[in-house]
Amino acid sequence: MRAMDYRGPYRVRITEKPMPRIEHPRDAIVRVTRSCICGSDLHLYHGMVPDTRVGTTFGHEFCGVVEELGEEVSNLEVGDHVLVPFNIACGQCHFCQQGLFGNCHESNPQATAVGGIFGYSHTAGGYDGGQAEYVRVPYADVGPVVMPDWMDPDDAVLLTDVVPTGYQAAEMAGIQRGDTVLIFGAGPIGIMAARCAWLFGAGRVIVIDHLEYRLEFARSYGPAEVYSFKELNDVVTFMKKTTDGLGADVAIDAVGGDAKGNMLQTLFGTKLKLEAGNAIPLHWAINSVKKGGIVSVVGVYGPTGNIVPIGNVVNKGLTIRANQASVKRLLPRLIEHVRSGHIEPRKLITHRVALDDVADAYHLFAAKLDGCIKPVLVPSQA
Amino acid sequence: MRSDIVTPSNERIDPSSVPGWGIDADPQNDPTYPYRIRDTDPGSRADWERPPLQSEGPEILQSIEHIRRPAVFGTANPPRGLSGMLRRAAFRWSESNWLHWLLLMGADRLNVVEGIAEDIGRGIVPNLPAEMGVRAEWRHNKKGFAIKAATAFAVAGGLVLLLRRKGSDTAARRGRGL
Numbered sequence: 001m002r003a004m005d006y007r008g009p010y011r012v013r014i015t016e017k018p019m020p021r022i023e024h025p026r027d028a029i030v031r032v033t034r035s036c037i038c039g040s041d042l043h044l045y046h047g048m049v050p051d052t053r054v055g056t057t058f059g060h061e062f063c064g065v066v067e068e069l070g071e072e073v074s075n076l077e078v079g080d081h082v083l084v085p086f087n088i089a090c091g092q093c094h095f096c097q098q099g100l101f102g103n104c105h106e107s108n109p110q111a112t113a114v115g116g117i118f119g120y121s122h123t124a125g126g127y128d129g130g131q132a133e134y135v136r137v138p139y140a141d142v143g144p145v146v147m148p149d150w151m152d153p154d155d156a157v158l159l160t161d162v163v164p165t166g167y168q169a170a171e172m173a174g175i176q177r178g179d180t181v182l183i184f185g186a187g188p189i190g191i192m193a194a195r196c197a198w199l200f201g202a203g204r205v206i207v208i209d210h211l212e213y214r215l216e217f218a219r220s221y222g223p224a225e226v227y228s229f230k231e232l233n234d235v236v237t238f239m240k241k242t243t244d245g246l247g248a249d250v251a252i253d254a255v256g257g258d259a260k261g262n263m264l265q266t267l268f269g270t271k272l273k274l275e276a277g278n279a280i281p282l283h284w285a286i287n288s289v290k291k292g293g294i295v296s297v298v299g300v301y302g303p304t305g306n307i308v309p310i311g312n313v314v315n316k317g318l319t320i321r322a323n324q325a326s327v328k329r330l331l332p333r334l335i336e337h338v339r340s341g342h343i344e345p346r347k348l349i350t351h352r353v354a355l356d357d358v359a360d361a362y363h364l365f366a367a368k369l370d371g372c373i374k375p376v377l378v379p380s381q382a
Numbered sequence: 383m384r385s386d387i388v389t390p391s392n393e394r395i396d397p398s399s400v401p402g403w404g405i406d407a408d409p410q411n412d413p414t415y416p417y418r419i420r421d422t423d424p425g426s427r428a429d430w431e432r433p434p435l436q437s438e439g440p441e442i443l444q445s446i447e448h449i450r451r452p453a454v455f456g457t458a459n460p461p462r463g464l465s466g467m468l469r470r471a472a473f474r475w476s477e478s479n480w481l482h483w484l485l486l487m488g489a490d491r492l493n494v495v496e497g498i499a500e501d502i503g504r505g506i507v508p509n510l511p512a513e514m515g516v517r518a519e520w521r522h523n524k525k526g527f528a529i530k531a532a533t534a535f536a537v538a539g540g541l542v543l544l545l546r547r548k549g550s551d552t553a554a555r556r557g558r559g560l
């Protein structure tokens with residue numbers, strides 16, 4: 001089968017790989033119909049995630065048709081068109097029982113701090129991902145959801161990560177009616193967080209980025225007030241000014257370690273890799289939220305550590321909430337929101353690329369060319 | 383030698399024997415609501431009903447923070463070669479040790495070189511521009527494309543000059559020796 005093949009930082013190609021096989025009685029083999037490239041994949045693509053081995057296939061956002069089932073999977077049938085949450089979760093362990101499907105303890109030998117994720121390095125379990133024609137789906141009796149007849153596959157593929165992550169970012173922010181919500185990042189995740197903040201009753205939604213075309217998109221899709229950090233002298237001071245000197249009620253980091261916008265952080269985090277990515281969004285979030293406020297983090301950072309003003313967190317009495325999205329926990333609610341039209345995920349898809357052109361798609365998305373918000377890869381036989 | 387063994391003086395304390403235990407407990411004070419279902423938190427234990435265990439296949443490296451192998455794991459790209467040795471070494475340290483991650487990052491960089499060597503060994507010269515998505519750059523960022531092409535050309539030209547110089551240098555030296 002054809003599959004994306006990581007060769008090193010900034011280098012990917014399409015390769016012929018052996019078909020995946022059932023390796024566990026609760027596995028399924030899925031023929032991929034759509035897969036997306038995510039901001040999270042860019043951390044891998046840039047060589048920021050330790051234990052990203054050459055030859056790995058990325059891709060944790062995909063949907064497809066069930067081709068084969070392990071003997072213990074009874075809730076699916078061959079031929080079902082399913083959307084597959086990015087978390088690999090057993091559904092039974094200490095953490096899954098509490099709804100923490102993003103933190104499963106039975107899916108990742110290489111690390112305890114993160115559960116298994118499709119195509120996300122060996123640090124997240126060593127699974128090949130869905131940017132391929134076929135993929136092995138472990139615990140297929142827990143994660144996958146059969147797409148309802150009315151659902152567009154373009155909506156479905158965004159329900160595997162983008163929608164739940166944006167939603168959980170807003171949920172973790174503990175938004176109360178009337179709150180001012182400040183969101184860093186106008187990528188798919190930040191845009192979706194802006195949309196969802198309103199569902200939780202936000203009074204104001206402000207999005208910060210430096211890419212004009214993305215800010216424009218967020219302005220109308222959120223909707224949101226948008227500002228470019230390039231044009232603000234000082235993001236934090238600006239935020240104080242626009243909130244009567246108090247700061248935002250909550251701030252959301254939807255950027256992660258590939259952030260731009262601070263020389264020192266770029267030097268230490270991005271260039272020298274002495275910290276686990278550029279942590280400027282965390283700085284800005286911590287410093288522009290009001291005392292007693294909440295910082296919600298879904299932006300992804302590496303496992304080593306980052307330079308953040310933890311002293312200010314203490315002095316301001318902040319609450320920090322963060323996680324990998326627990327996709328399966330949120331799906332019932334979010335499928336309702338898609339059906340009712342409160343969330344329209346597929347509007348985020350700007351580029352549809354043949355799987356064979358995966359290298360171009362990565363570069364396009366990473367370099368933010370051609371107004372790209374979200375690219376979807378389509379295998380030729382899909 | 384350090385040890386993790388609980389000594390008799392560190393026996394578990396029975397909470398109800400502690401004066402005032404729980405008098406200010408407040409189930410409402412739960413910052414993890416709603417994404418953690420407290421009702422199903424059985425307290426610290428690891429004896430849930432486990433899924434069937436995936437049978438052993440290729441070599442899996444395991445965090446020393448795990449008390450046992452998780453039931454399911456990925457089997458892509460087992461550790462190999464020099465980078466594989468580095469990766470194995472990394473797993474002598476826990477996830478909270480910087481060395482663990484540093485060795486893995488080192489292995490990743492080495493692995494890139496191994497990947498190119500492997501390609502060449504199989505008679506494939508990796509098409510670096512294509513792998514880096516040069517077509518997207520050409521289509522959507524002509525300026526960036528021009529700068530990159532010029533840089534690549536200059537670097538290549540410089541290398542050729544350098545090699546030629548070295549070549550004629552050594553030839554000259556050899557000439558003198560003869």
Ligand SMILES: NC(=O)c1ccc[n+]([C@@H]2O[C@H](COP(=O)([O-])OP(=O)(O)OC[C@H]3O[C@@H](n4cnc5c(N)ncnc54)[C@H](O)[C@@H]3O)[C@@H](O)[C@H]2O)c1
Pocket residue numbers: 038039040041042043161162165184185186187188189190208209210211214229254255256257258259260261280281297298299300301323324325373
């Ligand atoms: N926790 C989860 O479950 C989860 C799931 C999916 C994605 N993520 C993470 O969310 C983050 C965003 O994902 P995405 O797909 O939207 O990525 P993306 O790369 O498309 O978007 C990131 C945006 O942040 C902007 N940005 C860069 N530096 C900034 C700064 N200092 N301040 C404000 N904006 C800045 C970029 O210009 C870009 O538009 C990534 O870190 C990704 O790994 C987390």
Ligand SMILES: [Zn+2]
Pocket residue numbers: 038039040041060061086161162
């Ligand atoms: Zn994703």
Ligand SMILES: [Zn+2]
Pocket residue numbers: 089090091092093094095096097103104105106
């Ligand atoms: Zn689990």
